[in-house]
Amino acid sequence: MTQITTALNSSLYIPSETFITLLSNSLPETPAVCIGCGCDDYHACIDLELHRPCHWLVVDRKIGKGVCSSCPEELERWRESYKSARTIG
Ligand SMILES: [Zn+2]
Ligand SMILES: [Zn+2]
Numbered sequence: 001m002t003q004i005t006t007a008l009n010s011s012l013y014i015p016s017e018t019f020i021t022l023l024s025n026s027l028p029e030t031p032a033v034c035i036g037c038g039c040d041d042y043h044a045c046i047d048l049e050l051h052r053p054c055h056w057l058v059v060d061r062k063i064g065k066g067v068c069s070s071c072p073e074e075l076e077r078w079r080e081s082y083k084s085a086r087t088i089g
Contacts, residue, residue: 032059035078036071045070058082 031041039045044053059066067074
């Protein structure tokens with residue numbers, strides 16, 4: 001009887017690490033922040049022209065900064081301040 005009980009318990013056990021791994025796979029660990037409006041990977045703002053969540057015009061994951069599609073006017077400041085960043089999209 002003891003052996004059966006143990007088998008049932010172990011089959012029901014789901015390690016919490018499994019859920020943490022699933023969550024961290026969907027988004028980067030350190031969110032990049034828009035230098036214009038301050039939105040980030042977890043809190044996208046709404047693009048006023050497209051009426052949908054913004055996307056990155058440029059983003060540099062190493063420094064954790066970017067310019068989102070709601071702030072195209074910040075691209076010039078970005079180029080001056082973060083010349084090493086690559087353009088995406
Ligand atoms: Zn922005
Ligand atoms: Zn944004």
